[in-house]
Amino acid sequence: MPISRTERKTRRRPRAAGIGSVLVGILLVSGCGPAESDNTLTWYINPDDGGQAAIAERCTQESGGAYSIETSLLPSDAASQREQLARRLAAGDSSLDIMSLDPPFIPELAEPGFLAPVPDDVAERTTENVVEGALAGATWKDELVTVPFWANTQILWYRESVAEAAGLDMTQPVTWDQIIEAAASQEKTLGVQGAQAESMTVWINALIESAGGSIVTDPEATADEIELGLVSEAGTEAARIISTIGEEGLGGPGLATQDENNSMIGFQGDSGSFMVNYPFVWPATNAAVDAGTLDAALIDDIGWAIFPQVTEGEESAPPLGGIDLGVGAESDNPALAYEAIECIVSVENQAEYFITNGNPPSNTEAYEDPRIEETFPMAETIRESLEQSAPRPQTPFYNEVSTGLQQTWAPPASVDPETTPETSSEFITAVLRGEQLL
Amino acid sequence: MTSAIPAKPANPTRNPDREPGVQTRDTPKKKSTKHYSDRVRAERKLGWILAGPAFVVMLLVTAYPILQATYESLFQFRLTAPDEREFIGLGNYAVILTDPVWWSDLWTTVLITVITVAVELVLGFALALVMHKAIKSFRGILRTAILVPYGIITVVSAFAWFYAFDINSGYVNNWFSWLPGIDEDLNWFAQTGTALFVIMASEIWKTTPFISLLLLAGLAQVPDELSEAAKVDGATWWEQMRKVIIPNMKAAIMVAVLFRALDAFRIFDNVFIMTNGAYGTEVLSLLAYRQSISRLEIGLGSAVSVLLFLCVLIICFIAIKLFKVDLAGSQGGK
Structure with missing residues (x-):
């Protein structure tokens, strides 16, 4: 889009860059952002206290330009989130690169093949130390179809x-x-x-x-x-x-x-x-x-x-509740999306997300972060509860x-x-x- | 309601059978188009040229979805199982019409429609009279004030009413605890009766201004000479109302009732926000929503929508054919 190109040129001068980035921000928010380059991933997130957006930014930076994650907000309740995602997936929307999914609705989306398969190596790395309940929630017909993120x-x-x-x-x-x-x-x-x-x-x-x-x-x-x-x-x-x-x-x-x-x-x-x-x-x-x-x-x-x-x-x-991350079958870049997901669900990010947003990690290793015990004195009970939980x-x-x-x-x-x-x-x-x- | 028409029309120029759009005073009643005069024919042609494009656009944007919904309603089709689409003829209609849920939802919808429209008509008429009689300097502010609820988005007003009555955050229980039956522990949204009361109250509060505006237009059309003549003849206020003003406003009243009835029959927002159909408050629009959007059962949902559409058509038919609502007449044929 021509507008975005002009906006980018203005970044040379600091003040103009400030105004420019605000404008770009507004454009992004209003949905008329710059034409997406090949490595931009859209992450449909459920509303939280800004934790997922912060993780998206962190992972974008850490990737060193390999990809950039943009977040897009879903409705507030799980049922409406499902309605929107299911309709988009059924219509073959290619913008569904990464989706925050409520576990009970995963089989419905996995059965008709709406989710891109999880690569074996990613599955192996992202399921280490994950509590059993969360793993069961991310699985359909004995196959991991989404990656466990946090578990409630x-x-x-x-x-x-x-x-x-x-x-x-x-x-x-x-x-x-x-x-x-x-x-x-x-x-x-x-x-x-x-x-x-x-x-x-x-x-x-x-x-x-x-x-x-x-x-x-x-x-x-x-x-x-x-x-x-x-x-x-x-x-x-x-x-x-x-x-x-x-x-x-x-x-x-x-x-x-x-x-x-x-x-x-x-x-x-x-x-x-x-x-x-x-x-x-x-x-x-x-x-x-x-x-x-x-x-x-x-x-x-x-x-x-x-x-x-x-x-x-x-x-x-x-x-058992929480959020698992899935990739839309029609996504233009599933490999990149899974690379980003690996970053999102890292132990550090899960711990940070718990501390800042109160959403417990699905990975038991994350509970070893000393800050967690400080903010959530009941963290041990939560971890125990997750291990006993049933989806x-x-x-x-x-x-x-x-x-x-x-x-x-x-x-x-x-x-x-x-x-x-x-x-x-x-x-x-x-x-x-x-x-x-x- | 036809009984409201007096034996002798108070306004001799009114002709309930006249062709809509043919407003020439001297055109006699004619059923066949063959005998129209050149002038009438030219007027009709102009009418088509002016309204035609809008008519075509409307046909495109309304007829297409209606036809598609009718077509989809003949299939068993779930959005998340696209390969299992199967033609089942009128099977979906059979499921719906034999299900008690459809009938109880229809009953709830009809109940809401009848009560809200009746109350709105009475309140709206009172407000229209107030607006009509208000002194000039005061009229503008009064009309604006009365119209404010109508300007509020339904979802917003639904939330406002919900929070006012909600047992946790509401103040209604506290303010009205002196009334019998209301106390701190009354959970308005836990039983059908009280929940429907709040839903209807919110609906009435929001849409009465609409009816009163339509009625105000009708009131303005009643010639002052008529009520003055009645007054001179010694008619009381009530007699003037009953014999002169209301009969002359019949067209406006019927149009207001029809529009509101159609609107009320399709009620969705208030119920969706306040109870989401829980505890016997589900209405037909919500039933259609639940099948098509929540369950993603496109076939079944389309069938509910088609039936809902047929109900709306029946209301229109009853109003236009049986009660002889003249949609063009409210603009005044004088």
Whole structure:
């Protein structure tokens, strides 16, 4: 484009260069940037605190001109990110060089061949020391189709004063029944996510996996052959826990519309007791204390432990989230994209990203950075939780399964352990067979 | 609503059967084009020349997607499984029409349409009267003030209403806790009734100005002599309203109702932002969105869209044929 060339010429003079770069910046932001040279890679990122953009800049510099990474922002929630990426991929958009992908949606994109294959050597180098759950999330049909970047997990946050008053020994793993009883006896509310949203699926999956079951028993099956594991002891147990919390009002009046952020706000308040939530709670609470909106004593009252067990003595399977990096099959330069990805997921970048943005590394080696322990005293619990965690169903029909669950398991007060797993299972199966709308 | 027409038209020059666009006062009612005078024929030709290009462009940008959607709706086609595309005839329609979800969503949509349009009509008429009667110096400010909600983007107003009623961040529970049924613990978006109330309230707040503007135009067309004559004859305010003003505004009222009904029937933003269809608040547009955009089931989604389009056509048909809405008449035939 002629405009960009003129802009580049002005860089000789410092002042003009300043104005010029601002203009180029504006043009880039507004989408009419200079014609992309061959080594420019576009990285579609999910919104964060600027961490991915910083990594993109660092890797561009480190590459010594081999490539330059530009970031492009995706919508804020995972479902909308998937919608945009899936439509672009299906339309053969060649600008999808690198994509930040939520693991549950990876099979859907890998199955029709929308993702460029991961070169063997890259796969080998980027999976060293990566926690098992994150690796499973990046894989489809036993093949690595994306590169694990960061991994998220929920841990049990608790108010030490409440746990003490209820007489719970938090040095040992606790069960759901124990925290339900403790919250009820102390007349406090539990922080769980009861909204009809993705967070509901996260909760159900963690409960069923913790009870030794699976929502989908054969994830690689086709739509009309898929088998669900909801009608099982594990499914009933999950329904029992959710319905108890719902019916006894232990989730507070806002439970039916409560997401992760709402539960954090409730937990920070007077009625807070126990909460299952992601690590973002820690920096967010600290920031609120620094800003003076929360009492500083709150920080000392917050404790953390591994996700509660469903069956006493059986290790729980905490939720797993995070972001994996994929390359679009139509990308003009997949080899270069994978080279950039290797830089992005380096141990140093993962550690830095955790410290600055609060998103935990998928690589265990990154936890050895001494700064992490300082910023996140619960880093060890997070790492442990990641190793125990179980991904959500890895199926190309994840969206149907998840939306179907949300529509039948929310609000929590309406869940009935006797009927909900079965109704839900029948509904999802009918939707997958194309016999019902979602 | 046809009962509002008085037995003897108050305005003798009104002819409900006249051809739209043929505004010559002395043209008698004619059904066949063969007998048009040269002047009328020239006017019609000019009309086509003026409106033709816009008509063609509209046809291109609306007919093409409609035809494509109709075609796609005959297939089982998932965007992420392009190779499994399969022709299934009217199979998608059968799935939709036998599914209780479609019928409950249709019911929700109709409920929202009927209630919002009815309330808006009453409020809009009151506002139109206020604007019409306001003293000159005050009129400009008043009209601007009334129109402000209409100028706000629906998504923004939806968020504003959502946060006002939200149990965590809202102030409504706090302010209105003196009302029976409202307290600190009321979660507006957790039940169908209360959630629909907020959705409809937001919709009404935002679009009443539109209706009141259309009605104001209708009010301005009622000749002052008529109401003055009625006043001289001793008619009360209510009688003037019922016998003179409203009958003379019928065309404007019907156009306002039709436009708003079509708009309300396609409601999306408010529901999408506030509940995303949770807890029995799903409407037809959201159902179409869920199939085409979320599930990427292009065939099924297109079929929902085509059915939604047919519903809109039926509303138009009912309004134009049964209630005889004269789309050209609101411009005034005087």
